[in-house]
Amino acid sequence: MAENTHYEGGCQCGALRYEITAAPLVLYVCHCSECQTQSGSAFGMSLAVPSDAFSMRSGTPKVWARSSASGHRVACAFCADCGVRIYHRPERKPGTINVKPGTLDDTTWLDPAAHLWTGSAQPWIHLDDGRIRAVAQPDHFRAIRAAWQQRTGI
Numbered sequence: 001m002a003e004n005t006h007y008e009g010g011c012q013c014g015a016l017r018y019e020i021t022a023a024p025l026v027l028y029v030c031h032c033s034e035c036q037t038q039s040g041s042a043f044g045m046s047l048a049v050p051s052d053a054f055s056m057r058s059g060t061p062k063v064w065a066r067s068s069a070s071g072h073r074v075a076c077a078f079c080a081d082c083g084v085r086i087y088h089r090p091e092r093k094p095g096t097i098n099v100k101p102g103t104l105d106d107t108t109w110l111d112p113a114a115h116l117w118t119g120s121a122q123p124w125i126h127l128d129d130g131r132i133r134a135v136a137q138p139d140h141f142r143a144i145r146a147a148w149q150q151r152t153g154i
């Protein structure tokens with residue numbers, strides 16, 4: 001359980017360091033094919049935090065923008081030296097930044113509330129772990145956010 005409102009993280013080579021100064025809004029796992037490609041792995045994770053609570057402490061990420069499945073632009077920020085993705089900033093939710101939480105210094109408290117895009121999850125992943133499941137993009141995050149708050153006490 002995370003009780004504080006201060007978190008720090010950074011990229012693999014150390015050029016980028018960031019901090020979060022508010023309670024995260026929600027954490028979920030995304031099994032969409034974009035997240036599989038981006039992570040080079042089986043899924044992505046997104047820790048949504050208020051934009052104004054996120055700041056770089058050192059370095060400037062390189063930004064590349066892509067279109068999401070719903071046609072909205074997503075700015076993707078990463079280290080130009082080591083390539084680690086730090087956050088995604090969805091154009092349609094300007095108040096939120098989705099931090100890639102594997103870059104946090106302390107990941108022990110992470111406890112995702114939901115699995116999204118289960119329709120494209122790799123077949124060996126066990127999704128029956130009691131978390132909320134959505135076959136694709138959910139219409140809203142109210143239930144997922146409530147589950148997150150219940151799980152973490154944040």
Ligand SMILES: [Zn+2]
Binds near residue numbers: 012014015081084
């Ligand atoms: Zn780096």
Ligand SMILES: [Zn+2]
Binds near residue numbers: 036
């Ligand atoms: Zn995804």
